[in-house]
Amino acid sequence: MDRRRRCLLLMVAAALLASTMPSPGDATLSPDYYASSCPNLESIVRYEVSRKINLTVVTIPATLRLFFHDCLVGGCDASVLIASPNNDAEKDASDNMSLAGDGFDTINRVKTAVENACPGVVSCADIMALATRDVVYLASGPYWRVELGRLDGLVSRASNVKGKLPGEHMHVKELAAMFQKHNLSLADLVALSGAHTVGFAHCTRFTSRLYGYSSSTLTDPTYNPDYADQLKEACPRNVPPTIAVNMDPVSPITFDNLYYANLVNGLGLFTSDQVLYNDLATQEIVKRFANSQKAFFDAFVDAMIRLGRLGVKTENQGEIRKVCTAFNH
Ligand code: HEM
Ligand SMILES: *[C@@H]1O[C@H](CO)[C@@H](O)[C@H](O)[C@H]1NC(C)=O
Ligand SMILES: *[C@@H]1O[C@H](CO)[C@@H](O)[C@H](O)[C@H]1NC(C)=O
Ligand SMILES: *[C@@H]1O[C@H](CO)[C@@H](O)[C@H](O)[C@H]1NC(C)=O
Numbered sequence: 552m553d554r555r556r557r558c559l560l561l562m563v564a565a566a567l568l569a570s571t572m573p574s575p576g577d578a579t580l581s582p583d584y585y586a587s588s589c590p591n592l593e594s595i596v597r598y599e600v601s602r603k604i605n606l607t608v609v610t611i612p613a614t615l616r617l618f619f620h621d622c623l624v625g626g627c628d629a630s631v632l633i634a635s636p637n638n639d640a641e642k643d644a645s646d647n648m649s650l651a652g653d654g655f656d657t658i659n660r661v662k663t664a665v666e667n668a669c670p671g672v673v674s675c676a677d678i679m680a681l682a683t684r685d686v687v688y689l690a691s692g693p694y695w696r697v698e699l700g701r702l703d704g705l706v707s708r709a710s711n712v713k714g715k716l717p718g719e720h721m722h723v724k725e726l727a728a729m730f731q732k733h734n735l736s737l738a739d740l741v742a743l744s745g746a747h748t749v750g751f752a753h754c755t756r757f758t759s760r761l762y763g764y765s766s767s768t769l770t771d772p773t774y775n776p777d778y779a780d781q782l783k784e785a786c787p788r789n790v791p792p793t794i795a796v797n798m799d800p801v802s803p804i805t806f807d808n809l810y811y812a813n814l815v816n817g818l819g820l821f822t823s824d825q826v827l828y829n830d831l832a833t834q835e836i837v838k839r840f841a842n843s844q845k846a847f848f849d850a851f852v853d854a855m856i857r858l859g860r861l862g863v864k865t866e867n868q869g870e871i872r873k874v875c876t877a878f879n880h
Contacts, residue, residue: 579865584677584699589669596678599661600685603653608804611686612750613654618683619746619858620650621676623733624715626862628704628869629675632658634876635707644712649753655876657682662875675875676701680859687855690749692806693848698859702869705878719756719821723830726823733861735854741827741836742850743858747820748810749803751795754786757821762788773825775817782820796820808848811841 585592604610621631624641632655633640642650658675661682665673677699688694717729723737730740760771761783770779778800785796797803798820799810810824814837819825828837840847870879 579700580698580860580863581700582696582698585669585673588672589665591668592665592673593681595664595668596661596681597685599664600657600682601689603657603660604686604689607653609651609653609751610657611690611804611806612746612798613651614657614679614682614686615654615746616750617650617654617658618679619743620716621679622858622861624712625704625706626864627676627680627701627859628862628864629658629679629872629875630704630707632675632679632875633707633878639709640707641709641712642707644709651751657686658875666873671871671873674701674703674869674871676703676864676869678875683855687806690804690806693852695852695856698856700863700865702864702866703872703875704864704869717823719752719823720759721823722826723832726826727832733858735857737833738836738850739854739857741833741840742847742854744824744827745808745810745840745847745851747798747824748806748808750798752798752820753792753795754782754790755792757782758786758788758790760822761786771822771825773817773819773829778818798824808840808844811837811847815841 600610600614617631618627621627621629621641624631631641631650633642635643642655658679661678662673662675665678677697680697680699680701684695684697715729717726721729723740726740727737730736730743735743760774761779762769764771774782781800782796786794799813800818800820801809801813811828813819814825814828817825819828827833840850873879
């Protein structure tokens, strides 16, 4: 073997090794992190999440989306929860998220209950990860053991959000590039987008697909025509910005794989949903998840665990907040 080829092989081997090595943040995460310091943590979280879902089912999508947005902007460190008197924290970003208040309320309720049992021990970032698993599980989705040991971040700025969150008009290339920055693959993109099997979207997010697709075509031809008619009825031209529709028109509050069957049938609400089927780069993955709920659940769990490892704060990079909406000092 000549030297150049041997060198190349070594480089490939090194790259493979590097890709299996944990990044610095991972080392401290463990499902048993609070086993001795807060032994009843998981049942406290489950109880409070269940109680909140019984008050309003919006808890499910609101909590799930909040976690995704937190992790994508500066890591899973509860920075999205910080309330700023000047409206310049992460949650105030103009790229704004329209994050539903029930997600914040869920985490605050759980935190209060956890502080009563184990004061000053459990981070808001870990509570978000647990509550997110619980809303998925309680909506008939998969269960997984949640890695724990994150600290709460010390920074939350609206100006950090720009360019970090995917947009509803994006196509697969842009979405993939955004996810790839976090080492999340095309399969992860498709699996995580399955979160749109629950929750609501405001009409203003997709009316351009109904009434302004192009200069010659009113309505995006990748919509199923009947679905487009239904959406036009629910979201007339100049619809008020408060009106919203279910994202999964078939089973809106159940965490299942119908999202993917919907895409095959042209029932993807956003461009960013429908392109996952229409783009050949991801079509096979969509078909696989449409045909097997188990394949979807396995991929979703795997991707959620890796999403939960993004930008984990340890040691002097963070703190255990007393109240999730404010830094300790
Ligand atoms: C792939 C790119 C994605 C785009 C472009 C996107 C975009 C959006 C948009 C525009 C909304 C509607 C917001 C509104 O009108 O109020 C929404 C809702 C939602 N998204 Fe995504 N999202 C993406 C991925 C994800 C991921 C990965 C998750 C979670 C793992 C997620 C979870 C949710 C949930 C649960 C809702 C419903 C929120 C509610 O009902 O309060 N999304 N998303
Ligand atoms: C992605 O993985 C590579 C190689 O394992 C690593 O160097 C890089 O830091 C990771 N990026 C992120 C955002 O985790
Ligand atoms: C929420 O409602 C379900 C179904 O009625 C019930 O089984 C569960 O115990 C309730 N959760 C709480 C915390 O009360
Ligand atoms: C989101 O942004 C819009 C326009 O930039 C603004 O009118 C609205 O009040 C913002 N919503 C929240 C919850 O910050």
